[in-house]
Amino acid sequence: MSLSIKDHEIDIVIGALRSDLTSFMSEWRPIFSRFHLIIVKDPDLKEELKIPEGFNLDVYKKPDIDCVVGTSTSTIFSGYSCRYFGYLVSRKKYIISVDDDCYPAKDNKGILVDAVAQHITNLTTPATPFFFNTLYDPFTEGADFVRGYPFSLRSGVQCALSCGLWLNLAHYDAPTQALKPEERNSRYVDAVLTVPARSLMPISGINIAFNQEVIGPALLPSLRLGGEGKFRWETMEDIWSGMCVKVACDHLGLGVKTGMPYVWRNDRGDAIASLRKEWEGVKLMEEVVPFFQSVRLPREATTTEDCVAEVANVVKEQLGSKDPIFARAAKAMVDWVMLWKSVGSSTSSPGA
């Protein structure tokens, strides 16, 4: 953990899709208890939240969300997207977010992984997107840049996003998990690496962290599947948001890292039941990936908000006519930038 980062610069944002967070919070207590937490309850969740004592936290529920953004807008925060409300109201520099069905993992030596510390290390050491280092993260203990790595590229760029991984239930799509129902990810890969510039990847929202000051507005709820549900298999919102983030980072000269930390993802849901719903998402990716690979942002886009607005424009022009879901996503992105600008300038606090 970087000693120069103060705990008060960090918010941990949890989207609660389940009401009983007792075991989740208890398991994470050794790691989370130092930090301020923002818990956002899925507006569609009827039951009361059960949260153990002893945390420094703010809880936002539907009435609070309605209060801040209005009842018509609050629908964008349904399901997994509820965490974006937490990002919106956070005033901290670094945000870390894990799904509420994830628990601390153990590394190869059996030691509990401090996911927060690793994410912060990832965010506070440079990324190296312009040239691949074959020993992976050159800034980690015991490693460095290898022979042949240009010296002018060794100072790296600021890391804006840290994407962690998952043991046990891997982040497969429904068809893959349905075909391999017993498969669990048991491989702990002891590496962090920078995703090269102009390379895209499917960014999962299950275990991420970001520097809100530099990239905040690009993490956004916008692509919502027609049959979006309450399992990760039944959403694409994080994948879409991740594409926007990567395109913006590449344009702005910021870095994205992937690899450690790992979290332990609990078994949940039925892949076969989700197959029908996620098929829509799987089909969409065939359009989404080539689209984002071709996006080129203009030089005038110098801020993250500019980048998001530009991407929204291009989505509307190029994808809007292919499927109404894209037209809606483009509008949602534009609305989000406006929301970000307005809520970001007000100080809001949750209701009782």
Add this chain to the structure above:
Amino acid sequence: MAEPSTISPAPLLKDELDIVIPTIRNLDFLEMWRPFFQPYHLIIVQDGDPSKTIKVPEGFDYELYNRNDINRILGPKSSCISFKDSACRCFGYMVSKKKYIYTIDDDCFVAKDPSGKDINALEQHIKNLLCPSTPFFFNTLYDPYRAGADFVRGYPFSLREGVPTAVSHGLWLNIPDYDAPTQLVKPLERNTRYVDAIMTIPKGTLFPMCGMNLAFNRELIGPAMYFGLMGDGQPIGRYDDMWAGWCTKVICDHLGLGVKTGLPYIWHSKASNPFVNLRKEYKGIYWQEELIPFFQSVTLPKDCTSVQKCYIEISKQVKAKLGKVDDYFNKLADAMVTWIEAWDELNPSGAKSAELSNGASK
């Protein structure tokens, strides 16, 4: 994580793969590799004094070439093969008749995985080469074809077949492959981190390719594996594999072939002298600041449909754009052409198969 032995083992490919080893010292290291290397044919490229006898341990099937052999076989074209530098190994690629090449340095030994088991590096390279690569979209769980892994959510199905793998770049435990300045600053640093992953290097991304533990499909990419002009009479050393790697990656990206890096690990035992290395690398450290932007911006025309055509095109661009950096690059560009001419002479049907397999490759 140990691979389950119930999964079918990788084919040996013993009649389809040559192991190319450059050496100036001795081949004692082969004793440790015997269980893994003995089924294979070795091509030993003896650098330095040709009158010295290099003893090959008993029981290995091999051919050995010293400088006299290189001169005899290539005639005037032998000028493209370096002397007093392990870059001479690429002569071995040229004379091989096999589909796959594995090259390893003579100070590299068998490493152990975290469970303490000896790593059969060659077997892992073969698996890497026989399995597709995925250069168009990064898979966050790394190699999706490995046991226990797959493509993650969001990975388009249309990209899941992957492309043929041309290169498998292995890594090293113990002495890391650092440049001289880094070695001087961190003389005691050892690589002890076993990263249990193989990954495809994305299209459009360059990397520093190390020749210590490297395998490739000679039919797909062989002619691009020219290790340049290094060593005696040359202003630069220790950039041979780098040069080959940049050319190879640009060509692979153009032809839709994949390059993987990661497992297997070998144990690198010998730290070369950093002061000697500094003298060799000195110019390279400056020149690479020009070379990287050059390679990052190389575009190859659509009619470059074979590795040889791509390579000749790169040599033209080297002359045009890098000749002004130093006259060395003019000589290197000429040597690149000589190399292709020599390759095609020694591999007349090979030239055809490079074109055909690229044309036929999906």
